[in-house]
Amino acid sequence: MIIRPATVADAKAANEIYDSARGFMRETGNLGQWTLAYPGLDDILSGIEDGTSYVCVEGEEIVGTFYFRVGEDPTYIVIYDGEWKNADTYAAVHRVAVKYHGRGIGKFIYDECFKMHPNLKIDTHRDNIPMQHSLEKCDFEYCGIIHLANGDERMAYQRTK
Numbered sequence: 001m002i003i004r005p006a007t008v009a010d011a012k013a014a015n016e017i018y019d020s021a022r023g024f025m026r027e028t029g030n031l032g033q034w035t036l037a038y039p040g041l042d043d044i045l046s047g048i049e050d051g052t053s054y055v056c057v058e059g060e061e062i063v064g065t066f067y068f069r070v071g072e073d074p075t076y077i078v079i080y081d082g083e084w085k086n087a088d089t090y091a092a093v094h095r096v097a098v099k100y101h102g103r104g105i106g107k108f109i110y111d112e113c114f115k116m117h118p119n120l121k122i123d124t125h126r127d128n129i130p131m132q133h134s135l136e137k138c139d140f141e142y143c144g145i146i147h148l149a150n151g152d153e154r155m156a157y158q159r160t161k
Contacts, residue, residue, distance in 0.1 A: 003112040006053040014065040021097035033125035064105045067094040082144025091117035110138040123154035
């Protein structure tokens with residue numbers, strides 16, 4: 001597997017992975033995250049344009065997609081009921097979705113992101129139990145609660161050296 005920046009040619013496959021991920025969330029009891037077709041094609045194309053959209057490729061097949069950006073994320077400025085592990089420069093990882101579950105694609109994505117920047121922050125919905133387990137298995141530590149721009153609560157995690 002490899003990680004690379006997404007291209008316009010990857011957008012349809014990435015969008016299909018997000019559609020599938022929304023279904024997986026609903027099947028596993030997460031009814032409140034990624035509603036109303038978010039993330040969608042516009043989010044992918046915007047990320048391609050600004051260099052934050054990535055894909056995970058196995059052979060010729062796109063098997064995962066995610067957002068990655070080094071620098072301050074506005075939603076991570078304030079954290080409640082805990083604290084970040086450090087105040088160093090970090091990379092934010094968002095919108096992680098994989099085509100196949102149980103094949104180590106998520107772990108591969110997190111490990112490769114960590115190679116690109118050894119201080120990562122990520123968040124997830126309280127009802128996204130599979131994601132919480134994945135993060136904990138991949139050496140992320142729960143740090144507290146953050147709020148998105150729309151006020152929605154998310155559980156915040158960080159992985160450092």
